[in-house]
Amino acid sequence: MYLSKKTIQMLAEKLNALNKVRPIDSALLEKIKKNFQIEMTYNSNAIEGNTLTKKETFWVISEGLTIKGKSLKEHLEAKNHHEALEFLYELIDKNKKNTISEYLIKQMHSLVVNESDSKIAGVYRTGNVFISGSDHEPPSGFEVAVKMEELIAWLKKEKNKHHVIELAAIMHHKLVAIHPFWDGNGRTARLIMNILIMNAGYPMGIILKNDRQRYYRVLAEADRGDYKNLCEFLAQSVIRSLNNYLSVVSPTKNKKEQLLTLAELAGKCNYSPAYLKKLILTNKLEAAKKGRNWYSSVKAVDDYKKSIAK
Numbered sequence: 001m002y003l004s005k006k007t008i009q010m011l012a013e014k015l016n017a018l019n020k021v022r023p024i025d026s027a028l029l030e031k032i033k034k035n036f037q038i039e040m041t042y043n044s045n046a047i048e049g050n051t052l053t054k055k056e057t058f059w060v061i062s063e064g065l066t067i068k069g070k071s072l073k074e075h076l077e078a079k080n081h082h083e084a085l086e087f088l089y090e091l092i093d094k095n096k097k098n099t100i101s102e103y104l105i106k107q108m109h110s111l112v113v114n115e116s117d118s119k120i121a122g123v124y125r126t127g128n129v130f131i132s133g134s135d136h137e138p139p140s141g142f143e144v145a146v147k148m149e150e151l152i153a154w155l156k157k158e159k160n161k162h163h164v165i166e167l168a169a170i171m172h173h174k175l176v177a178i179h180p181f182w183d184g185n186g187r188t189a190r191l192i193m194n195i196l197i198m199n200a201g202y203p204m205g206i207i208l209k210n211d212r213q214r215y216y217r218v219l220a221e222a223d224r225g226d227y228k229n230l231c232e233f234l235a236q237s238v239i240r241s242l243n244n245y246l247s248v249v250s251p252t253k254n255k256k257e258q259l260l261t262l263a264e265l266a267g268k269c270n271y272s273p274a275y276l277k278k279l280i281l282t283n284k285l286e287a288a289k290k291g292r293n294w295y296s297s298v299k300a301v302d303d304y305k306k307s308i309a310k
């Protein structure tokens with residue numbers, strides 16, 4: 001087990017909280033999905049060297065705009081990555097048990113570089129490559145096919161032996177280490193690992209452009225067989241997405257802040273309306289007055305309880 005107990009517990013708790021608020025209103029879900037798509041496309045392409053900003057990515061994808069000073073290739077990369085994400089969502093929606101195959105990986109790759117680099121789309125490299133910024137030497141061109149076969153066999157065998165986030169992290173590393181394509185390996189592998197993650201009900205893990213150095217460092221550790229930090233790194237990205245989701249869909253936070261009459265509030269805490277009023281009049285409990293009535297919230301009472309517990 002590479003993930004710490006604490007991380008595993010946090011993933012479970014937050015996934016559980018998310019499952020509790022399902023089903024999520026479809027309009028809201030669509031909005032969240034759009035945000036994730038921009039976030040993922042921007043970050044994954046930026047890691048790879050694309051210079052579009054997040055806002056520009058949004059303009060290109062959602063508004064079909066052309067950004068002055070940015071190359072056609074950068075535009076196409078944004079558009080193609082977005083289309084690959086649409087395909088990913090379709091997979092997840094359609095079939096809960098979709099398995100990762102070489103065919104699927106090639107399909108994803110051909111979407112990622114569809115127009116930006118169509119000559120290499122969906123075909124394994126036949127020559128050697130190196131990864132700039134890394135000491136890792138991928139297998140030679142003629143070994144790729146065999147290594148990919150081994151990867152799929154490994155995945156089948158290990159599927160139930162790991163926490164799904166661990167499985168996704170190790171799978172991700174193995175795929176980028178083989179580096180089966182001339183280019184687009186990172187982007188494709190970041191999408192493919194999310195098939196595993198999203199099939200398990202989690203929102204997608206997004207590796208941030210700002211974490212590029214750390215990402216390369218934990219991949220280099222994985223090259224040496226040390227997977228711990230890579231797994232934690234991916235888990236943190238999924239936890240960030242879970243938090244993101246929860247902050248948008250969770251009614252509990254807003255509910256706690258909802259203003260209630262003292263009679264209503266008394267029903268939700270251990271104080272009587274009279275005692276609540278006394279706390280308000282002695283400036284111990286945050287409250288608001290509308291007309292002749294006082295209003296406060298569960299959150300305010302929680303804050304008061306915390307203040308006296310100190």
Ligand SMILES: Nc1ncnc2c1ncn2[C@@H]1O[C@H](COP(=O)(O)OP(=O)(O)O)[C@@H](O)[C@H]1O
Binds near residue numbers: 187220
């Ligand atoms: N030490 C490493 N071991 C294995 N893979 C690595 C290592 N360092 C970087 N990589 C992977 O190589 C990718 C870059 O390969 P590339 O084919 O150019 O992909 P893309 O064009 O999508 O960025 C990085 O995004 C990362 O996933």
Ligand SMILES: [Mg+2]
Binds near residue numbers: 184185
């Ligand atoms: Mg590249």
